[in-house]
Amino acid sequence: MAQNMTDNSRVLIFDTTLRDGEQSPGATMTHDEKLEIAQLLDDMGVDVIEAGFPIASEGDFEAVSDIAKNARNSVICGLSRANYKDIDRCWEAVRHAKRPRIHTFIGTSPLHRGITNLDQDEMIARIHETVTHARNLCEDVQWSAMDAIRTERDYLCRVVETAIKAGATTINIPDTVGYTLPQESADIIAMLLEKVPGADQVIFATHCHNDLGMATANALAAVSAGARQIECTINGLGERAGNTALEEVVMAIKVRKDLMPFTTRIDTTKIMGISRRVSQVSGFPVQFNKAIVGKNAFLHESGIHQDGVLKNVETFEIMKPADIGITETNIAMGKHSGRAALRSKLQDLGFELADNQLNDVFVRFKALADRKKEIYDDDLIALMSDSAANTDTDYLQVKWLRVVCGSDGQEAELKMLVDNVEKSAKCEGDGPVDAVFNCVKTIYPTTARLKLYQVHAVTEGTDAQATVSVRMEEDGRIVTGSAADTDTILASVKAYVGALNRLRVRSQKTAPDADVKSISYKL
Ligand code: KIV
Ligand code: ZN
Numbered sequence: 001m002a003q004n005m006t007d008n009s010r011v012l013i014f015d016t017t018l019r020d021g022e023q024s025p026g027a028t029m030t031h032d033e034k035l036e037i038a039q040l041l042d043d044m045g046v047d048v049i050e051a052g053f054p055i056a057s058e059g060d061f062e063a064v065s066d067i068a069k070n071a072r073n074s075v076i077c078g079l080s081r082a083n084y085k086d087i088d089r090c091w092e093a094v095r096h097a098k099r100p101r102i103h104t105f106i107g108t109s110p111l112h113r114g115i116t117n118l119d120q121d122e123m124i125a126r127i128h129e130t131v132t133h134a135r136n137l138c139e140d141v142q143w144s145a146m147d148a149i150r151t152e153r154d155y156l157c158r159v160v161e162t163a164i165k166a167g168a169t170t171i172n173i174p175d176t177v178g179y180t181l182p183q184e185s186a187d188i189i190a191m192l193l194e195k196v197p198g199a200d201q202v203i204f205a206t207h208c209h210n211d212l213g214m215a216t217a218n219a220l221a222a223v224s225a226g227a228r229q230i231e232c233t234i235n236g237l238g239e240r241a242g243n244t245a246l247e248e249v250v251m252a253i254k255v256r257k258d259l260m261p262f263t264t265r266i267d268t269t270k271i272m273g274i275s276r277r278v279s280q281v282s283g284f285p286v287q288f289n290k291a292i293v294g295k296n297a298f299l300h301e302s303g304i305h306q307d308g309v310l311k312n313v314e315t316f317e318i319m320k321p322a323d324i325g326i327t328e329t330n331i332a333m334g335k336h337s338g339r340a341a342l343r344s345k346l347q348d349l350g351f352e353l354a355d356n357q358l359n360d361v362f363v364r365f366k367a368l369a370d371r372k373k374e375i376y377d378d379d380l381i382a383l384m385s386d387s388a389a390n391t392d393t394d395y396l397q398v399k400w401l402r403v404v405c406g407s408d409g410q411e412a413e414l415k416m417l418v419d420n421v422e423k424s425a426k427c428e429g430d431g432p433v434d435a436v437f438n439c440v441k442t443i444y445p446t447t448a449r450l451k452l453y454q455v456h457a458v459t460e461g462t463d464a465q466a467t468v469s470v471r472m473e474e475d476g477r478i479v480t481g482s483a484a485d486t487d488t489i490l491a492s493v494k495a496y497v498g499a500l501n502r503l504r505v506r507s508q509k510t511a512p513d514a515d516v517k518s519i520s521y522k523l
Contacts, residue, residue: 165198216489382484
């Protein structure tokens with residue numbers, strides 16, 4: 001199992017939040033958000049960042065190439081199908097990196113061979129040709145056998161051998177549909193290491209999806225059997241039920257050193273900050289009981305647990321909150337708290353702000369403090385999310401709102417800026433939210449459809465802020481918008497308008513059929 005690395009206990013962390021994660025419906029990030037997330041991943045010690053799928057759209061290409069230009073330590077990787085055009089475009093984007101990687105893939109299972117219309121031998125030839133081409137461009141080439149788990153074992157050995165002979169340096173064995181179980185995940189890696197000539201010269205990677213809730217277990221089982229690269233995403237973001245969660249595999253390796261004698265380069269104290277940021281920019285809230293980064297992951301509600309933890313923290317805690325960067329005290333801030341206190345509190349919560357950003361957040365903080373007596377950590381996290389999602393440079397901005405509601409009916413009056421021109425509308429609706437959304441549609445007619453509308457109370461009490469997330473779809477593009485406010489209706493309209501801004505940006509950047517989510521699986 002030596003696999004091309006001197007330290008056989010090192011497990012490489014390959015993060016694909018910006019590619020597989022961003023592929024989940026609604027998780028679109030802007031160019032600047034992608035750059036920011038890439039920098040956070042680089043800072044936390046991620047070995048390889050899969051920054052996007054350069055052929056998929058102009059926007060993806062630009063994001064990958066800008067991330068490549070800015071990366072400091074991480075290898076920057078782009079995805080490409082098994083054809084020259086994809087591979088050349090990928091190389092054009094990643095070649096700016098200090099350490100570039102081309103990742104090329106093809107579906108090897110009978111089902112996927114059917115889609116690509118290649119028989120076994122034709123596919124072998126295609127793999128040889130495309131990996132050789134990639135290797136002529138770049139020294140670091142990763143090859144993936146998409147749907148490897150459902151590929152006939154003998155054929156899997158043949159395709160892997162072909163890719164190694166053609167020069168691939170990393171071989172990825174994806175469980176594309178989240179179908180495998182830990183024992184099988186381990187057996188396949190062990191089989192490949194044992195049977196495939198040259199297997200000891202490459203690094204084997206595991207890439208698991210979470211359809212059966214097994215992604216973390218399957219990835220760790222593959223590592224136990226000899227894989228030395230885990231492909232994962234922050235918060236387990238990804239298509240359908242998501243990918244292996246970075247924070248889970250990294251903390252499992254750290255906490256269970258006795259059973260998993262491996263190391264990663266991840267600075268685990270950065271986990272919470274990046275988890276919050278990815279949740280904000282993707283619009284995907286983290287479920288309360290999510291392992292490691294969920295709001296309740298370190299909460300002890302029952303009397304027995306609280307008593308135990310107070311006497312000896314190890315009674316019910318297998319890791320410390322500080323290990324993942326939680327230093328919050330949950331002491332309330334209020335309207336008398338100053339700028340320095342706010343900055344220090346936000347730093348504790350994992351937000352590093354430049355002076356101009358702090359000024360903007362401070363104004364919003366004071367406005368919130370005027371309406372809400374005590375401001376808790378969760379209020380500040382919601383406030384940060386809101387200030388990132390809704391800014392005063394947006395094309396559409398909510399300026400003023402009045403809603404009359406009661407048993408006699410609902411009516412809303414709204415003033416908005418559309419490209420800096422003030423417009424207003426007065427509409428009725430089936431409830432206050434419907435009335436105010438009707439105003440937006442009157443001011444800014446659109447074919448976008450609302451797919452999801454969700455409200456959460458940030459803290460307890462009737463003065464709590466509400467965070468509202470909406471998901472909208474237009475021409476096959478799906479985006480999310482979110483906002484927070486003590487006024488639920490105001491938060492709703494800001495989230496709705498935020499989603500419309502995102503749709504507008506995306507429609508300018510990509511033709512519908514050039515979008516990564518609709519790119520076809522053709523060669
Ligand atoms: O799940 C998968 O098979 C993938 C490949 C493109 C690596 O994401
Ligand atoms: Zn995947």
